[in-house]
Amino acid sequence: MxxxxxxxxxxxxxxxxxxxxxxxxxxxxxxxxxxxxxxxxxxxxxxxxxxxxxxxxxxxxxxxxxxxxxxxxxxxxxxxxxxxxxxxxxxxxxxxxxxHFELPKLPKEGVPIKAIESGKVEVEGMTLEQLQTLRIRSKKG
Amino acid sequence: MSFQKEMTILTEVSLITCMVPRGQGNVVVEAARGAGAQGASIHYGRGAGVRERLGLLSITVDAEKEVVQIMVSKQQEEEVFTEMFIAGKLDTPGMGIIYVTPLEKAATYIPPHVLEKIEQRRAKSHQKLNVAEVLSE
Incomplete structure (x- = not known):
């Protein structure tokens, strides 16, 4: 609820x-x-x-x-x-x-596509969970 | 940021929103104008819900919709609503839907002669006037 x-x-x-x-x-x-x-x-x-x-x-x-x-x-x-x-x-x-409508917190320089695709590459300022969320969203899109 | 301009705010106004099959919007707007509405806005949309439940018969219901929005005074609300309902044949299943949203406040262009009329009446009656009612006269 x-x-x-x-x-x-x-x-x-x-x-x-x-x-x-x-x-x-x-x-x-x-x-x-x-x-x-x-x-x-x-x-x-x-x-x-x-x-x-x-x-x-x-x-x-x-x-x-x-x-x-x-x-x-x-x-x-x-x-x-x-x-x-x-x-x-x-x-x-x-x-x-x-x-609430919040955008995912992303680093200013952007996220490499490779990082989103694999979900494994570490991106500075992002947790693995946030990366996984982006990955799910990009697949849905 | 601050402004010194005086705002003319309309109160006691409602928004009538009507969704009809594409191409029917003008018919509904004409009926509303006939009942005293001053204007209308139309944009397009896609309907869903009824079509999915109709199976093969879904081809009889147009997915493309026109969304008609009309701002009216409380005084005109019922008459305009009724005329739009009749013109849009909204008693026919699948034709669309119409609803009223009470507005907290609104603002629009008010012609100088109407503003003058409002000022004159205000001076006479010393009461707060409903601008929307004067506009709809």
């Missing part, structure tokens, strides 16, 4: 903004306690612009810890100039549970 060590409440912030604009916002959110970001390309229609106009736009999804949500919302609001661009919008809602 999962417990609170594995899961915690969070907030999901979604922002619909101009095509190609999501990437620069993600880069500026790097130090803002973000748990996860995801970008989709969508088509968007807005009655305020034109009746049948569909526009290709970015959908940026950000999962953030509740105590930082309002700050991140305001930050994205300002970075994306939501209030200035027709068709742009954003919203925030609760997410009851999210799991």
């Amino acid at each position: 999962l417990n609170q060590d594995h899961c915690r409440p969070a907030k999901l912030i979604v922002c619909i903004l101009g095509r190609g604009a999501a990437q620069s916002i993600v880069e500026q959110l790097f130090d803002e306690n973000i748990l996860l970001t995801e970008t989709l390309v969508i088509r968007n229609q807005n009655a305020l612009v034109a009746e049948e106009a569909w526009q290709e736009m970015d959908m940026l999804k950000v999962i953030v810890e509740p105590q930082f949500a309002d700050h991140v919302f305001e930050l994205i609001y300002n970075l994306s100039a939501i209030e200035l661009e027709e068709g742009h919008y954003m919203y925030q809602h609760n997410v009851p549970w999210v799991t």
Whole structure:
């Protein structure tokens, strides 16, 4: 069973903004306690612009810890100039549970493919167990 | 980082999400607009679940889906939801699903004339106004 060590409440912030604009916002959110970001390309229609106009736009999804949500919302609001661009919008809602999302700890210089394949070669800064995990993941991929 | 700009936040808003077979998205959006929705976003997805249980009949259910998302005021929620349900024929098995997510807050572009209207009403009533309701008028 999962417990609170594995899961915690969070907030999901979604922002619909101009095509190609999501990437620069993600880069500026790097130090803002973000748990996860995801970008989709969508088509968007807005009655305020034109009746049948569909526009290709970015959908940026950000999962953030509740105590930082309002700050991140305001930050994205300002970075994306939501209030200035027709068709742009954003919203925030609760997410009851999210799991931890951690990347494997890897040495800066990378891991040699030989080490992953064999699972035996020692890599500085990595335990054999971590190497085995990477090996399983690479086989699944 | 700090900003001095004033934010106009919408409260009492909901997000209606509807998954329908690819090609049906526009029909659902038109119905929602007819019921007063201001706009819509669509992206693609792949459905799973029902098809696997249908065996050979699975070819009758399109795996490719369109995911329609529409933000509406609480006031409009039920009407838009109903119209989307009917247009998407969601009472037909395998056609899709629709659900509502209550939103904590939202923000969007608000045309100057609407902002003006809000300010006028605020001055008259001295009460906090629901911006989403004014937008949907």
